[in-house]
Amino acid sequence: MKNTFGNTVSMTIFGESHGPAVGAVLDxxxxxxxxxxxxxAAAMDRRRARGDGLSTARTEADAVEFLSGVYNGHTTGTAVTLMIRNLNTR
Structure with missing residues (x-):
């Protein structure tokens, strides 16, 4: 199964829910x-699991980290790499 989608703008996803992180590279x-x-951050907060019995019991912050491609609130023209660390994989 491919993890890269798109042509002019492409997105490659990586990771899994029980690994150390999930993320994407936008090129x-x-x-x-x-x-x-x-x-x-507000959108991520709306979708995150809250351990309320309706979703997974795991609760995490779901904080997005921009590793590259964003500086001072704007894209730089290089690939944007973003990652969400899985802090509770149980």
């Missing part, structure tokens, strides 16, 4: 695009 984005990290 082909132009430099200077705004990246609203607060909006991304």
């Amino acid at each position: 082909g984005l132009a430099a200077g695009l705004p990246v609203d990290e607060a909006a991304i």
Whole structure:
């Protein structure tokens, strides 16, 4: 199964829920695009498991870390690599 999708702009996903992290590499984005990290954090907070009996009992922050491609709230023109660490894999 392929983990890369798209042509002009491509996304490669990596990791698994019981591994150390999940993430993605976005390639082909132009430099200077705004990246609203607060909006991304709010969206992640809305979808995260809360251990409420309706989803997995594992509770995690689901914090997105930008490892490359974003500087001062804008894309740099290089591949954007983002990662979410799995802190509770049990």
